[in-house]
Amino acid sequence: MKTQDIYILEPNTSEEANALKAFAKALKIKFEVKEKPYNPEFVAKILESQKQAKEGKVTRVKKENLKEFLGL
Known part of the structure; x- marks a missing residue:
C-alpha cells in the first residue's frame, strides 16, 4: 500500500x-x-559587491598596513 505522507x-x-x-536507497524508497x-x-x-568591484570602487590595503586597517 502506498502512503500519501511526504x-x-x-x-x-x-x-x-x-x-x-x-x-533511502537501501530501503528502495523513492x-x-x-x-x-x-x-x-x-x-x-x-x-552589488561584484558590480562595485568591476567599477573599481574598492579599498586596497598594503600588506604592511593591514593590522592598522583592521584596527589590531
Whole structure:
C-alpha cells in the first residue's frame, strides 16, 4: 500500500546527507534532492559587491598596513 505522507529532512552536513541517501536507497524508497535557495537579500548584496568591484570602487590595503586597517 502506498502512503500519501511526504517527509522533508534537512541534513546539516554532507555526512548526514550521504547517510540519508544511503538509507533511502537501501530501503528502495523513492527520493529527490532539492537544493535550498540562497536568501535573496544575500544574493543582492553579493551582486552589488561584484558590480562595485568591476567599477573599481574598492579599498586596497598594503600588506604592511593591514593590522592598522583592521584596527589590531
